[in-house]
Amino acid sequence: MRPSKARSVPGAGLLSLSRRTWAALAVLIAVHVWAAIGTEFSPARFARLANSIELLTRWWPPAWELADRILEASVVTIQIALMGTTLAVLFALPLSFLAARNTAPGRFAYNASRTLLTVLRGIPEIVIALVLVPTVGLGPFPGVLALFIHNLGVLGKMVSELIEAADRGPQEAVLATGGGRGHMILFGILPQIVPETLSQAFYRLEVNVRASLVLGFIGAGGLGHELFLSFRVMRYAEVLVQVAAILVLITAVDYASAWVRRKVM
Numbered sequence: 001m002r003p004s005k006a007r008s009v010p011g012a013g014l015l016s017l018s019r020r021t022w023a024a025l026a027v028l029i030a031v032h033v034w035a036a037i038g039t040e041f042s043p044a045r046f047a048r049l050a051n052s053i054e055l056l057t058r059w060w061p062p063a064w065e066l067a068d069r070i071l072e073a074s075v076v077t078i079q080i081a082l083m084g085t086t087l088a089v090l091f092a093l094p095l096s097f098l099a100a101r102n103t104a105p106g107r108f109a110y111n112a113s114r115t116l117l118t119v120l121r122g123i124p125e126i127v128i129a130l131v132l133v134p135t136v137g138l139g140p141f142p143g144v145l146a147l148f149i150h151n152l153g154v155l156g157k158m159v160s161e162l163i164e165a166a167d168r169g170p171q172e173a174v175l176a177t178g179g180g181r182g183h184m185i186l187f188g189i190l191p192q193i194v195p196e197t198l199s200q201a202f203y204r205l206e207v208n209v210r211a212s213l214v215l216g217f218i219g220a221g222g223l224g225h226e227l228f229l230s231f232r233v234m235r236y237a238e239v240l241v242q243v244a245a246i247l248v249l250i251t252a253v254d255y256a257s258a259w260v261r262r263k264v265m
Contacts, residue, residue, distance in 0.1 A: 066238055070226060070245050077222035077249065080140045080215070081208035084147025088155050089201045095152070096159035103163055103185060117160070120153025129215045143220030147208050158200050162193040202257035209253050213246060223249070 035041075097103045099117055104110035125146045132142035171188035179187065216224020223246060230238040 060240070061237060064241060066241060070223065070241055073221075073223040073226045074245050074249050076140055077209065077212050077216070077224070078253070080143045080212040080220070080222055081147065081205055081253075083144045084212070085151060085201060085205045085208050087144070087148040088151035088204070089197070091148075092152050092155035092159055093197070096156045096163060097185060099156060099160040100163035102166075103181075103189070113156075114160075117153045117156040120149055121157060122153070123150065125150045125211050126214055126218065129218055129220055133219045138219040138221070140221040143212055143215040143222065146215060146220070147211060151204055151208065155197075155200060155204060159193065159197055162196055163189055166192045198260070202260050206250075206253055206257050209250060 095113060095117070098105070098109050099113035101110060104113070128149050129142055129146035132145050136142045136145065166189045170192065171184050174184045174188040212220070212222055213224035213227070216222045216226070217228045219225065223242060227239065227242045227246075230236075230242060
């Protein structure tokens with residue numbers, strides 16, 4: 001006789017869950033209920049989104065006559081993101097060797113570098129820009145500095161982790177041939193981390209393009225500043241063109257950085 005196939009009982013998977021799993025689910029649900037209450041979440045409020053349709057009718061027709069000014073602002077946005085990212089990479093690379101366990105010259109240098117990187121990446125770009133704009137002045141330069149300072153902390157941590165995870169084989173080979181610590185870093189570690197470092201740099205460039213738009217709202221220039229001014233005076237026809245420019249800009253940077261990452265990885 002053929003052995004009878006075991007029938008799956010509906011809901012048997014749920015009944016077989018352990019008490020610990022049920023407790024975890026209960027805590028998860030409770031946390032989300034707490035978050036919903038704190039954020040005043042209500043499905044009934046979705047009905048108010050219909051009011052947005054009337055607002056969107058004011059966006060048409062687009063103010064294409066401002067295309068030249070918006071194109072110029074888009075170029076400034078790219079320049080802010082590019083300079084902020086490049087400066088961060090250049091300064092993060094040497095700092096990351098101090099923040100990696102296997103290349104730090106001592107415990108003090110290691111702890112001090114890690115603490116510095118934690119502080120820098122823990123402060124949002126907009127907070128840094130709010131400090132720099134009144135002191136340095138309006139325009140793209142404080143935006144560049146804000147992106148540089150924040151991304152120095154982000155990229156420094158990323159690269160230091162790449163250094164710590166580097167294969168020991170090439171490093172030991174350099175030391176075995178009589179090379180010193182500098183030779184080990186130059187020939188045993190750098191070739192391993194450069195492709196991933198470039199990949200992370202281009203990813204941060206994508207993020208910084210979006211961040212520079214927000215920085216423009218507080219006077220850091222670029223397309224974000226133009227968008228802020230148009231919203232303040234309720235010139236929604238201009239806003240439509242600016243939003244279209246933002247979408248094109250971010251899409252172009254995404255595709256360009258993805259193409260470069262495929263080439264270097």
